Amino acid sequence: MEDDLISKKELLDLTGISYGQLYRWKRKQLIPEEWFIRKSTFTGQETFFPRMLIQARIRNILNMKDDLSLDELASRLADAEGYSEIRLTREAIIERNIVTDIAMSAYGTEVQSKGDLYSFGQLLHLYAADTLLAKGDMSLDEGKLLLRTLEKHAGVLTGKPCELYFIRKMGVALFLLAPSPAELYFDEGVRLVAKVALGDLIEQLKGRLS
């Protein structure tokens, strides 16, 4: 759990933003309240953030803040609804480099709904598969299994923080979706290949879409 958090100090050093900016963005609700995690350390109280989420969010804000006012930005970032409206064609997805060509041609037809359009949810599933493929952890066939898992169960977990576990035992691939924080313990023969927080993926995907 410790690795997944970043202290405020470290965040400011890494991103080069100032306290003023951070508090302003908080006030404008560009950074959700729940991400401010208070903890006591040996030097006193400190604020921590979920590492992946906050870094992706700050990158998004920095990229967009020149073109949009903070209020517009807030509605765009907070508004998951805005994204759920998104429908993209296969060509647009590949052209904008949201999901690679390979993943698209392998799984594109699997998740496709009516017409030639992909929704945000479907994009997210493709993006998840694409990420794991790119890491070289997963074979193309296993990706299909992943997509089926996501399609079947992700709906129930919408809006809740959840993590995707990819494990392997004796060469057999298994996917698990669990609401986080969850602690899972496996027997010895199991190798945890990858663990991905869906929240991080969503945040990264939003960055690519905007």
Next chain:
Amino acid sequence: MTNTARGNLKIMGTSSSAGGSFQNVGITGECRFTGNVDCEEFGLTGNSEIDGSLKAEEIKLTGECGVRGRIDAMSVKGRGELTADAGIRAERFAFEGHVSVREDCEAGEFRLTGVVEIGGLLSGDQLDIGLIGKSRAGDVGGGKIRIKRSKGFLLMKMVKPSQEACFEGRTIEGDFVELEHVAAETVRGGSVIIGPGCEIKTVEYRESLEIHHNAKVQRQVKL
């Protein structure tokens, strides 16, 4: 915002209202609202209690105003006593008197002369507090933070010698921090000036640090 026939509300004397959506609300006297108030301009001279939340473009107060919910506004101005149980969010906040908030108080520009009591976070791009009495906040954060004794305090001290003016907070973080008569556990900032009467456990700074000889700082760390 829908502009479908928002009426004005004008109250003189003592009255109560269920609240609702208005164009302008003007109160001279006393009024109790039993629900949320949403308006363009909220003007009060006298005394008001709002059992819900107050949302307005502009709030002007003279007197006492108690809000059980939260206050959301572009600008809050006035003098007197203001309490909000569930927090304040405003772009410009300028007040003389007593402000107490149980949760967070977030503003773009926060100027206050008097006493402030905030349970959660006090944040603003610019925070300027002139102390007259005993103030406190959970945390303070922002761009430019200045907490000092107000000039008015000297006058006050003549009338009432037992009067104190100080500020107490857990952590204070800002890019420019200037403090006087502040007690805090941690102060973090870019350039930090610790003035007379301060008692700080740890100061962490990036660019510069000045400490007045009448201030107590236990530990200083350059980042």
